[in-house]
Amino acid sequence: MKRVLTISMVFLLIGSLVACRKDEDPRDNIDAEEGYLGKYVDTLNVEMIKYIDPTASSNLARLTSITGETLEDNRWIRGFKNDLNIQITYSLTGSGDTFLTQWSGKMATGDLPDVFQVGYADYKELLEADLIWDLTDVFDEYASPLLQSIIAEGGDEVMDSVTVDGKIYGVPQVVSQYDSYKYLWIRRDWMEQVGVYDAPQTADDLIELMRLFVEEDPDQNGQDDTYAFSLSNDLWHNLEGFFAMYGAYPDSWVLDNDGDIVLGAIQDSIKEPLQVLQTMYHDGWINPEFITLDYSKSKADIANGKAGIFMGAHYNASDFLLPSKNNDPEADWAVFPWPSATDSTVVHQLELGVNSILVANKDFPNPEAAVKMLNYYYEMLYGETGDYDTFGNDQVDLIWAMGPFFSYRPTINLVPYQDIQKVLNGEMNVADLQGASLDYYESTIIEQKYDWKIMFGELPDNSVVSGGQTAGYYLEQLANGEIEYFINRFYGEPTESMAIVGQQLGLMSLEYFTKAISGQRNTTTDFDDFVQSWLENGGTVMTEEINEKFGD
Numbered sequence: 001m002k003r004v005l006t007i008s009m010v011f012l013l014i015g016s017l018v019a020c021r022k023d024e025d026p027r028d029n030i031d032a033e034e035g036y037l038g039k040y041v042d043t044l045n046v047e048m049i050k051y052i053d054p055t056a057s058s059n060l061a062r063l064t065s066i067t068g069e070t071l072e073d074n075r076w077i078r079g080f081k082n083d084l085n086i087q088i089t090y091s092l093t094g095s096g097d098t099f100l101t102q103w104s105g106k107m108a109t110g111d112l113p114d115v116f117q118v119g120y121a122d123y124k125e126l127l128e129a130d131l132i133w134d135l136t137d138v139f140d141e142y143a144s145p146l147l148q149s150i151i152a153e154g155g156d157e158v159m160d161s162v163t164v165d166g167k168i169y170g171v172p173q174v175v176s177q178y179d180s181y182k183y184l185w186i187r188r189d190w191m192e193q194v195g196v197y198d199a200p201q202t203a204d205d206l207i208e209l210m211r212l213f214v215e216e217d218p219d220q221n222g223q224d225d226t227y228a229f230s231l232s233n234d235l236w237h238n239l240e241g242f243f244a245m246y247g248a249y250p251d252s253w254v255l256d257n258d259g260d261i262v263l264g265a266i267q268d269s270i271k272e273p274l275q276v277l278q279t280m281y282h283d284g285w286i287n288p289e290f291i292t293l294d295y296s297k298s299k300a301d302i303a304n305g306k307a308g309i310f311m312g313a314h315y316n317a318s319d320f321l322l323p324s325k326n327n328d329p330e331a332d333w334a335v336f337p338w339p340s341a342t343d344s345t346v347v348h349q350l351e352l353g354v355n356s357i358l359v360a361n362k363d364f365p366n367p368e369a370a371v372k373m374l375n376y377y378y379e380m381l382y383g384e385t386g387d388y389d390t391f392g393n394d395q396v397d398l399i400w401a402m403g404p405f406f407s408y409r410p411t412i413n414l415v416p417y418q419d420i421q422k423v424l425n426g427e428m429n430v431a432d433l434q435g436a437s438l439d440y441y442e443s444t445i446i447e448q449k450y451d452w453k454i455m456f457g458e459l460p461d462n463s464v465v466s467g468g469q470t471a472g473y474y475l476e477q478l479a480n481g482e483i484e485y486f487i488n489r490f491y492g493e494p495t496e497s498m499a500i501v502g503q504q505l506g507l508m509s510l511e512y513f514t515k516a517i518s519g520q521r522n523t524t525t526d527f528d529d530f531v532q533s534w535l536e537n538g539g540t541v542m543t544e545e546i547n548e549k550f551g552d
């Protein structure tokens with residue numbers, strides 16, 4: 001959630017705050033049963049806001065048509081009321097820019113809800129303006145072991161990202177850092193067609209395979225009409241893995257040889273892979289229209305059989321690869337390991353798995369409610385007394401997103417994958433599957449959904465091509481360290497100058513890379529010009545700030 005709010009606008013509000021409240025202990029206000037999920041004696045009204053994820057939006061409409069539940073009155077809202085005696089109301093709901101504009105208006109006038117989710121930029125401004133509670137002690141006292149373990153699944157960086165001078169002013173709402181891994185999906189039926197039966201061992205092998213996919217008519221229609229891979233104009237979603245083969249990270253902050261944190265996009269390691277891409281574009285291996293193809297439009301090349309390699313996320317099995325299978329039953333997608341272009345093992349970049357931060361308004365007397373609500377949310381989805389079938393995936397997908405939060409445990413995909421494999425290997429009984437594992441098993445094994453099978457189940461075993469795996473296999477490799485990765489060295493709230501120039505510098509980068517790929521700029525002197533320009537337009541200062549914050 002990106003919002004527009006100047007720091008000065010927030011500081012205008014400070015004068016109206018009640019300064020004497022600072023010394024109060026919020027825990028004096030609590031009249032509730034003991035425990036992480038202690039029910040309040042009197043109904044506690046909690047005003048929140050709800051950003052509706054566009055994906056969840058259509059599911060909400062379906063839920064309403066099936067059960068009559070709405071955003072304001074559904075099983076989650078009733079659960080919080082029945083079990084915690086917390087009545088949630090929303091002072092703002094919506095999606096997209098409309099929501100963001102309305103929310104920034106509310107923030108600018110100090111019209112804050114009681115408990116709410118913010119991004120890092122807002123988090124920083126709110127805590128500097130002393131508008132949100134210090135939750136350090138409240139978290140220590142109230143966070144359930146389950147909540148703490150789920151946060152720990154995201155790595156130490158998760159709590160680091162909200163810690164300011166040893167204190168936390170919000171609770172990170174985690175998602176999975178592993179979901180930012182970019183997979184190398186390849187059509188095994190095309191590999192067979194062009195006579196390649198093994199996984200590419202080197203970057204050159206992969207590039208040779210791309211050549212065959214362009215020049216050897218892998219779809220056997222007699223036309224010269226295929227590309228090496230599909231590419232959209234946001235570049236990074238598709239190309240992160242490709243660059244990583246060369247030890248290059250255009251969309252990440254990395255450690256250089258001196259131990260300094262630097263932007264990957266301006267390192268010399270970029271030049272070789274960028275030149276490779278430029279040559280591919282020149283030779284017609286890349287769709288010349290890619291500049292006009294956003295993420296969604298770039299789907300067509302995969303769905304219509306114009307490309308047999310897709311570099312992207314595991315969940316693209318559903319929105320990219322399933323349409324390919326539906327259009328061509330022969331399509332046989334599998335994930336292959338990224339080969340290296342250097343003498344070293346490939347190290348991948350992942351992003352911190354935090355969706356947003358839950359904070360409590362200082363005018364709200366019960367900040368512990370924020371922590372208890374998260375306890376409840378995770379307990380219902382993953383706890384021993386919970387009810388995943390009701391709260392996780394009943395009748396419509398993403399029912400967990402109908403509640404007041406948008407968060408799921410970092411191992412949400414890993415554990416069901418492992419459980420399904422145990423059942424397939426005879427190490428576990430179907431009857432022992434619970435929660436998400438049972439849910440995933442049903443989609444993957446019972447209903448045999450193609451996208452689920454190639455993510456979490458088994459690949460079709462009629463291929464003579466070796467080395468392909470499901471996406472879940474790589475998830476496990478990431479989790480147990482067999483695939484090396486680092487978390488982007490910058491995370492958390494923007495630095496002072498990043499808040500001002502960060503977006504513009506990001507666009508500068510994207511523009512240079514786009515023009516370099518399409519041959520409008522070279523990868524030598526023009527690259528040096530781009531680097532110079534990036535540094536001079538605020539990049540130098542931003543880099544210094546980041547090293548001050550994260551450096552040794």
Ligand SMILES: [Ca+2]
Pocket residue numbers: 217218219220221222223224225226
């Ligand atoms: Ca063809």
